[in-house]
Structure formats: structure tokens, C-alpha cells
Amino acid sequence: MSAQTPVIEMRHVEKYYGDLHVLKDINLSVTKGEVVVIIGPSGSGKSTLCRTINRLETIGSGEILIDGEKIPEEGKKLAQLRSQIGMVFQSFNLFPHRTILDNVTLAPVDVLKRNKKEAQQEALELLKRVGVGDQANKVPAQLSGGQQQRAAIARALAMHPKAMLFDEPTSALDPEMIGEVLNVMTELAAEGMTMLVVTHEMNFARRVASRVIFMEDGAILEEGAPEEFFEHPKTQRAQAFLQSIREH
Amino acid sequence: MSKNNTSIRDFLYEEPGPKTRTWIRIGTGIALVLLAWLIYAVIDRFNVTGQFREKYWIFFTRWTTWRFLGEGLLTTLRVAVTAGAITFALGFLLMRARLNRHTVIWRISAGIISFTRGVPTLLFVYFFFLVFPKTGIKLTGFWKITLPVAISACGVVAEALRSGVNAVPKGQREAALSLGMTERRSFYRVIFPQAFRFVIPTLIAEMVIVLKDTTFAYIVSCADLMQNAKVLISNYDALVSIYLVVAVIYILINYGLNKLSDSLARRGGTMESRRAKA
Ligand SMILES: Nc1ncnc2c1ncn2[C@@H]1O[C@H](COP(=O)(O)OP(=O)(O)O)[C@@H](O)[C@H]1O
Ligand SMILES: [Mg+2]
Numbered sequence: 167m168s169a170q171t172p173v174i175e176m177r178h179v180e181k182y183y184g185d186l187h188v189l190k191d192i193n194l195s196v197t198k199g200e201v202v203v204i205i206g207p208s209g210s211g212k213s214t215l216c217r218t219i220n221r222l223e224t225i226g227s228g229e230i231l232i233d234g235e236k237i238p239e240e241g242k243k244l245a246q247l248r249s250q251i252g253m254v255f256q257s258f259n260l261f262p263h264r265t266i267l268d269n270v271t272l273a274p275v276d277v278l279k280r281n282k283k284e285a286q287q288e289a290l291e292l293l294k295r296v297g298v299g300d301q302a303n304k305v306p307a308q309l310s311g312g313q314q315q316r317a318a319i320a321r322a323l324a325m326h327p328k329a330m331l332f333d334e335p336t337s338a339l340d341p342e343m344i345g346e347v348l349n350v351m352t353e354l355a356a357e358g359m360t361m362l363v364v365t366h367e368m369n370f371a372r373r374v375a376s377r378v379i380f381m382e383d384g385a386i387l388e389e390g391a392p393e394e395f396f397e398h399p400k401t402q403r404a405q406a407f408l409q410s411i412r413e414h
Numbered sequence: 415m416s417k418n419n420t421s422i423r424d425f426l427y428e429e430p431g432p433k434t435r436t437w438i439r440i441g442t443g444i445a446l447v448l449l450a451w452l453i454y455a456v457i458d459r460f461n462v463t464g465q466f467r468e469k470y471w472i473f474f475t476r477w478t479t480w481r482f483l484g485e486g487l488l489t490t491l492r493v494a495v496t497a498g499a500i501t502f503a504l505g506f507l508l509m510r511a512r513l514n515r516h517t518v519i520w521r522i523s524a525g526i527i528s529f530t531r532g533v534p535t536l537l538f539v540y541f542f543f544l545v546f547p548k549t550g551i552k553l554t555g556f557w558k559i560t561l562p563v564a565i566s567a568c569g570v571v572a573e574a575l576r577s578g579v580n581a582v583p584k585g586q587r588e589a590a591l592s593l594g595m596t597e598r599r600s601f602y603r604v605i606f607p608q609a610f611r612f613v614i615p616t617l618i619a620e621m622v623i624v625l626k627d628t629t630f631a632y633i634v635s636c637a638d639l640m641q642n643a644k645v646l647i648s649n650y651d652a653l654v655s656i657y658l659v660v661a662v663i664y665i666l667i668n669y670g671l672n673k674l675s676d677s678l679a680r681r682g683g684t685m686e687s688r689r690a691k692a
Contacts, residue, residue, distance in 0.1 A: 217588075220591075220592055222588050222591065222592065241596075242596065245591070245594050245595060245596045246594060248591060248592055248593070248594045249593060249594020250594075251592070252592075253588075253589075253592035255585055255588070255589065257583075257585050259583075259585035259586060259588065259589035260589075261586065261589070261590075261604055261608075262608065263607050263608050263611065272593070272603065272604075273590075273593035273594055273595060276595065276599060276603060277593065277594040277595055277599070278594075318589075321593070322592075322593070325593060325594060
């Protein structure tokens, strides 16, 4: 494997939901340490794209490669691949019947067969790192949205993923909690985590993204460095979209 | 942050205002008076017909009466607990099959579920009492009541469990899969524990039905509480007193089950946190 092999690579990916063409000839690669931000109007297929990468959604045609290897289609192999890609959801999806600590240790112990004590120790460190160390023994419902999302990030990190997918991680949060989550993500990026982030947080994209991708109607319309994209969007649709979110 | 204690009731009904409260009070008052009058009338009728005469109650002072009822009660509980365990196991298997993606498997399961739900318990009891022995397999009275009661309840249990599974948000499965769990592991570790908690009240309600269905035991001459009560009734020629006592025993057991349901439902959310601290 050369240093050039992208961590995530999508080649000519197409997907339909019935008649709806949700992904149109998607070509995309994310190399190690890159932070790629996807923006685009609601319904443009950003979530679907994200979810095909760990095969929560199947694809119609094309290829998705992780570290140069095709995603296994089913079974233990697929589960193993998913364990190497962290995913953070808009709605957190913490396990409500488990404590925060259990949320973080469940997969390392169950899937990676890590020693429980060690897993707990590491989980506590991770929780401290994202700023919810003192919430470890509570259940998710006892935490604020921002705390839950940070715990969800810790849960994903506990699997030592080689890349992280974020699908609008701050969209369900009250405004005053968005910053704390973005800070954690910024730190992660600074530590060299490979990240694919769907977000409308333009400041975050400007500061952290290596590249910005603009999607509309299932297709990638534009791709470029953040300053360039935000200052001089090439397509009219991207201009219109940026205009519309700036107005808010 | 405070725990979320709102129930469905809070969505269905508004908090009553002052006028409504007055009406509720008047209604409650009338209902209480009516109830008191009804109880008085029943007691009075019993009195007039001599149900409180000593000969109908004196045998309750004898230890042997209670031992006899106790033995019946023990059998009732053994039947109920065994039937409950079997019906849960069957219900679980049916639910898993019902949620299977292979059409043949889920259709068969759906068929069995509708069948067991549609057929009255009594018919299953007669099946095990009259039809099943024709196969040449000998069952004791205990199994002749336990099996039909279990089979008759398993479809309802399966559907209850399935509704619980369907009530777990999709994101839970996705989060589990994204962490590298297989479908099976995500089901047992993440989805089912939540689903089970959702349906505890329904399952307990079904246990109450199982308990009530065990009273068919007299048909297969299994000496349960009801059967022994009948023996006492004919021995002492004392119907009302014995029925009253036995009814109270059944009510107490069901009351206990309901209390259990409440306390499980209340503890559900915090059980794991308590365990983690221990
Ligand atoms: N499971 C599904 N079945 C059918 N259509 C879907 C499904 N999921 C998403 N879609 C549709 O696919 C399109 C893209 O959705 P999505 O990827 O969620 O967009 P975005 O995340 O950019 O808002 C939308 O039109 C949406 O309605
Ligand atoms: Mg989306």
C-alpha cells in the first residue's frame, strides 16, 4: 500500500431509491489526515453518501474502497470493516439503556474482545478528553445534547477508527452547544484524524477543512479548497446555496 | 437534569381546571356512594341467605384446610411459572422468526401467531386432554394444563415483543452496526434489551392471563388451587365462603404481579447505572 492510497475512495458510485436517483456518479477520495467537508441543500444525498461508506446503505453500481480494498458485502468481514470507521450521527444514537461509560466500552469489549478493565480505563480517558469525564456513570437521557454528542464521538474513537464520518453532528443541537462539539472535532482534525464531515457550519469548514465538496441533487457539483469555495464558488448553484445560508 | 416522567396520559388529557375538578369531585362522591351501597346490598343478601353462619367459615380455622388450599396454590404457581417460561421462550422464537427477512419463515411464524391468538385457551386444553392422548404419549395432569396455557399465550407474547423491537429507533441498530457489531450482536446487546423494557407491562398483563387460564386445570384433573377449592366446596357444602377466599388469593397474586410490573418499569431506566456503580 503506497502512501498515496486514499483511506476512503468512491468510484463512479450510483444509487437509486426506486425511481429516485440519489447518488449520481460520485467520485471522491479522502487521504490520510484529510478533513473533507460536504455541504449542500437538504435532500441532496449527503447522508446517503456518508452511509454508503460503511455500507449502512448499499450502492447500485460503482466501487467504494477503504484503504484500497473493496468493502465486504456482508457478515463478519463487513462488521470488521465498519469497526474501523467511526460514525457520528445527527441524533447521537447513544444506547439509552446503558451508562455513558458502557456506551463507550460496549463495542471494544464485545467486538474487539478488549479486556474490560483496560477498555474502561481508556473510555474514561476519552470521555475526559471530550469533556464529559464526570458524566461516565449517568445514562444518556441525563446529559445535554452537546454532552451526548461528545460522548458519541468518544464512543466512536474507542474503536481506534482509521477514519470518522460525521453526518450533521451539530444540526440537532441548541446553538449554545454547537461550539463545544465543533471544538472536539477541531482537536481531532488537528491530531490528524481522517474525517468526512457533512455540516453547514461554515466557520468550521473554513478553519478545519482541507477540501470542501458541494453536492446537489445527488451529484458533486464543485470541489475545492475552503477559501476558494467560500469566496469564489464556481457554479451558480453553489453561489445561490451559500447566499441562502449566509442570510440565516 | 430531571428524569422524563411524562406518560401517554399527559398527551391525551389536559390538566383539569377548577370547574372540571369540581365535577370530578362530585362524580367521585356519587360513585363512592353507589359502590358502598352495592357492597352493603351484597353483604346484606349473603346475611339474609345465611352465608355468614359459622358452619360456612369454621373450617377455615383448621390447619388442614389451609394446607389443602396451599398445595393447590403451589400447583397453580408451578403451572403458571412453567407456562410463563415456556410461553416466553416460544414467543421469543416466534418473534425472531416473524422478523426474519425470508418470506417463508416470517409467513409461517405469522400464521402460528394468528392461530394461537385466535383459538380460545379452552380449545387447546381440550386438545391436550382429549386429542393428544390418542398419539399414545402420556402426559401428566401438570403438563396437560401447562402446555395448552403456554401455547395459547405465546402468540400474544410474540406480538408484544415484536412491537417492542419495532419501537426501538432505527438509529440504535445503525449505531451498533457502525461500531462493528454484527446484526445478531446488535439485536441481543442493543435492540432487544430496550424492546424488552418497553413491553414489560404488556408481558406482565399476559402473565395475569396465563395465571387465570391455569384455572382450566380442573378439566384435566390437575390439583390446582381452583380444583382443590372445588373439592372443599363439595366436602363442606360451602360455596360462597370458599369462592370468596379463593378469589382474594387470585386477586392478591395478580396485585403482586402488577406491583412488580410498576417497579420494573420504574427501575428500567436506571438499572444499568446502578449496576455500573456497584
Ligand atoms: N430510505 C430511503 N428511501 C427512499 N428515499 C430516501 C431514503 N433515504 C433518503 N431518501 C431520499 O433520498 C434523498 C437524499 O436524502 P439524504 O441523503 O438524506 O439527503 P441529505 O442528507 O443531503 O439531506 C432525499 O430526497 C430523501 O428523501
Ligand atoms: Mg442528511
